[in-house]
Amino acid sequence: MARVTVEDCIDKVENRFDLVLLASHRARMISSGSQITVDRDNDKNPVVSLREIAETTVSPGDLKEDLIHSLQKYVEVDEPEPEVPLIGSDSDDAEVVTSDRMTEEELLKGLEGLAPPEEVPEEDAE
Helix, strand or coil, X not given: CCCCCHHHHCCCCCCHHHHHHHXXXXXXXXXXXXXXXXXXXXXXXXXXXXXXXXXXXXXXHHHXXXXXXXXXXXXXXXXXXXXXXXXXXXXXXXXXXCCCCCXXXXXXHHHHHCCXXXXXXXXXXX
């Protein structure tokens, strides 16, 4: 490949802005000592990185993940939350609290069993 153009890479990375970001990130990786996956042919690092993307010797998805990781200032670590005992229970004799779900039919049967409140006739208050 004598010259690499955007058209050679655009089918690998559809957005031209993303292509520029990924190629520049890969060029910085190469300048910091990362191994190249194509022949250099006396090309500079940005051209080598574009050639790697065009020939798919470097995965654009992996480059994108690496770029995101390099730009993150705070990496959230999922740590398990400590178990908190229930209020009013001993830590040794903690019972498992379960919540029962009631179906609509069970709710209607329960409501049918309830008696309506007795109606008190209104008397004229004198």
